Amino acid sequence: MDDLCIRRATGADIEAVLRFWREAAEGTSISDDQDGVARLVRRDPEALLLAERDGELVGTVIAGFDGWRCHLYRLAVHPEHRRRGVARALLSAAEKRFAALGGRRGDAMVLDHNAPAQRAWHAAGYRREARWSRWVKPL
Template sequence: MRIRPFERADTDVVVALWHEVGITRPWNDPHRDIERKMSVQPELFLVGIEDGEVVASAMSGFDGHRGWLYYFAVSPTHQGRGLGRAMLDEVERLLIERGCPKLNVQIRDGASALVRRYEQWGYATDGATGMGKRLIPD
């Protein structure tokens, strides 16, 4: 798999991937989220390409204190082959390059298999509760 920065031409296939893996939510417009990301650190929005096809995505950012990972997805037909680990390695490399001391991920309730996967990758719960407040409705 080749990893490269997202390009606007990837939009429809990336949004379709997010729908396929079930990480979109009705209250978040993925097209707007892409546009927002393209205005801030677009180089930290990555796609994984295999045989000319987008098979993975990872949207990350660094606010000067912590890194964050969003819209991390691998096509179901390509899972179990280390592609997610490769994408995460690249995200971590890019964030370390920027001096980021810690990467945070948020995992939705009920995704215990995903929690176990992140634990295998060296992540641990850190005793914090994620909370959010919508400032701009989609």
């Protein structure tokens, strides 16, 4: 893993991140556009973490903290780099960020039909919270 670099995203990374998500992420989000990612990077410059290997983007995670809860979104690893510790390194960096901010528990949004992602989250120590369902309303 010595060749893996975890760093925060900048405005210059937005287009590459959007391209990466189209290839490596499961599903799409209402915020998967230039404005949505730019707003995230401006509001919380430490939240969008990138994993690079030899200068190539191989993974992402959004580690958002609202002062109350620690939220994880868009954990994605390029298919050619999966099962090589990229997700583990990204989650470790996210969890260190949360701990430094005083966060107490991380939560992740995982698609119900994405069995490989569910296995990865489980392997990282996360458990499905059966008592909750997500409610949404587009604004």
